[in-house]
Amino acid sequence: MATIAPSRRIRRTPFTPGVEAAGVKGYTVYNHMLLPTVFESIEADYHHLKSAVQVWDVAVERQIELRGPDAARLMQMLTPRDLRGMMPGQCYYVPIVDETGGMLNDPVALKLAEDRWWISIADSDLLFWVKGLAYGYRLDVLVDEPDVSPLAVQGPQAEELVARIFGDAVRAVKFFRFSWFDFQGVSMAVARSGYSKQGGFEIYVDGTANGMPLWNALMEAGRDLDVRAGCPNLIERIEGGLLSYGNDMTRENTPHECGLGRFCSTQTAIGCVGRDALLRVAKEGPTQQIRPLSIAGDLPPCSAAWPLMAGTKRVGQITSAAYSPDQKTNVAIGMVRMTHWDEGTLLQVQTPDGLRDVTVHENFWA
C-alpha cells in the first residue's frame, strides 16, 4: 500500500507527536484526521491489548456540542433511541438516521446537562446534518465542534493506570457513565467506555495544549504496567462485534439491519426524523442483518465489500475480516440475507484471491 501524503486537510491530533514517537506504522483517515492503525503489528498489538494497557489517540472521535433550550429536542430528532430516561453523566450509544431510516453515524452521546450534549462521532461529517436540521427547524441551539479530543485507555490494567492519574475516585465510574476529574487544573470528562471489549476509559481532553502532557503522564505512570501506545485493533473489534461505520454499515442500512434494533424505540422516540421510515422495519424485522462469520484459508486485507455467495446466488457481503490468533480462524463481520443467516449456514465469499469457505454464526466471539 502507498504512503499517505501529508497536508493540513488530513488533520494531526493533539497526540500525534506521541503517536509518532511511539513508532506508528500505519494510519487511516477518520473525520479528516489521522487515526493510527498499527504500532508493532496488528497481532502483537492485539495480544498486548488483551494482557496489559494501551493509550489510544482517538481524537478523531470529534465532538459535536449542542447547547441551548432546544438541545434535547434536537438530540432526539437525530436518533430512534428514546432519550427521555437519560440523565446527566450518562453515555448512550445512539444510531443516527436520516428521514429514510438510513444510518448517518453511530456515535456515543454524552448528556452534560439538559441543555448541553456532546456527540462523539464516527466517520462522517455529522455536524453538517445537525446544523442543517437546526437551521431548517429554526431551533434555539448552538451547534459546534469544541476543542475536545478523546484519549482512550484500554486493557485489563486500564483502571489501575487511570486511577494513578485521576485518583481512586475514577474507579467508581460505572460503564457508560462519566464524571469530571482534574488534570493539572483542567476539568475533563472521564467515561468508562471505549472501542474494545477489554475494559477501559475515554478521557475527553479539553484543549489541544493539554493533550501531550496527559499522554506523557499516562506513559510515565504506567511504565511498570507495560503501557504502550495503541489503537483500535482490527482483530479484537471483530471478535467483539464492534461495528465500524463506513465499513460494516453505511447510509444504505437501517439500524435494524445492523443489529442495533435494541437501541431503537420507534414507538416512543417521538420527534426522531427517521421514525416513520423505521416503524415498518421495526414491526416486520429486517430482511438482512449483521452476522459474525468465520472464513477458512488465507486472506488478503479486506479493502472492499466481498460478495457472499450461496452457490451462484449473492446473499450478502463481508466488510471486515482478520485472522484471530485466539480463535485460530479468520473472524469477520458481514451482512447476510435472512434466508442464509442461521447459525452454522455454510457459504462462500469472493475475495480478490479467490473463493473461501464461510460459516455463519449468531454470536460474536467476545
Next chain:
Amino acid sequence: MATIAPSRRIRRTPFTPGVEAAGVKGYTVYNHMLLPTVFESIEADYHHLKSAVQVWDVAVERQIELRGPDAARLMQMLTPRDLRGMMPGQCYYVPIVDETGGMLNDPVALKLAEDRWWISIADSDLLFWVKGLAYGYRLDVLVDEPDVSPLAVQGPQAEELVARIFGDAVRAVKFFRFSWFDFQGVSMAVARSGYSKQGGFEIYVDGTANGMPLWNALMEAGRDLDVRAGCPNLIERIEGGLLSYGNDMTRENTPHECGLGRFCSTQTAIGCVGRDALLRVAKEGPTQQIRPLSIAGDLPPCSAAWPLMAGTKRVGQITSAAYSPDQKTNVAIGMVRMTHWDEGTLLQVQTPDGLRDVTVHENFWA
C-alpha cells in the same frame, strides 16, 4: 510518513486498478475515498503535466444530485452566487456557506436541467447539509449520490486526446461548459474544466463498470502523446492559485476571505442561507485574505497551518507550500491580515524546521 491501512471505509474508485497498475506512490483520503497524490515524483509529475497530458482519477469529486421541482431553489439556498442566469450545460464554481457565511465546500455545480443539478464536491460530506436543509424546509426534491465518477484529462495535449475518444465535436466545448458524449453506448457529461491551469476536460463517468474501459481507452489512444496517469499536482495548483478546501480554507472562513468575493452576489442571491451573514462582509470587505506567498530556504512538507509572523505578532498562516522548479522558489498559499497583505510585504513563517523569510504577493504565478 506511515502507510495507509486498507479498509472498505476508505473507498476504492472505479479507476483504482489503473492507478495501482501505473505505480502510484502516495495517496490521500478525500470524501472517504482514495485520491492519488504522486506517481513518479511531485516534480516529475509537474513537468509532465505542463508538457504532455495526464489522466487523473478524481472520482473523489463525488456528485450530489438534486432532482425535482425545488431543485433550483435548494441550489440557490446553498450558495451566495447568483444562479438566475445559469443555463443547462453550464458549470459554475460555487462557494457553499452555512448560515454564518462559513465555507462548507467549494464545488463545481452542473446544471443538467432546471430541475436537475449535480454538485461536484470538495472534501466534506456536503450531502448531509443539503439533506438537512431539504428536510427542514420540506422541499420537493430528491438528494442523493449517483454512481458517477469524474475522470480528468489535463495538460496541453488534453483536447487532442479527448477528441480521439469522443470525436472532434468535443473540441467545441467551451470553458466551464459541458455536453453529452457517447462512450461505448453510454452517454457521459464531458466538461472543459479541471483542477489545473494546463487546460483539459472532466468526464463524468456514469457507472462504475465503465471506469476502467474508459481509462484504458485513453491510455491506449494517447500513447504517442506520452499520456500518463497523473493527479492534482501540489506545485502546479499552488502556482495557479487553486485553493484546496480543508487546506487553505475551512468553515472558519468566509468566501470573501478566500478571495472568492467575485462569486458572491449578496445583493441578488435571494434565498441563500448565508446571505444575511455575508451582507456586512461584502460591504466592508474581509480583514484577512488569501494571498500567494514565496518562502526562502528549505521546507518540510506542510502538514499543519504554519503561523505567519511580523516580528512577534501573528498576522496570518500558511497552509500549502511546495518548491516550484519553474519559479525557482517555494510557492505557498496563506491567509494574511489586511495590515500585512500588500504586495512585497516581508514576513516570517514558523515551520517545524524553524523560521523562514516570506514575501507577500498579490497575484498567483500562473
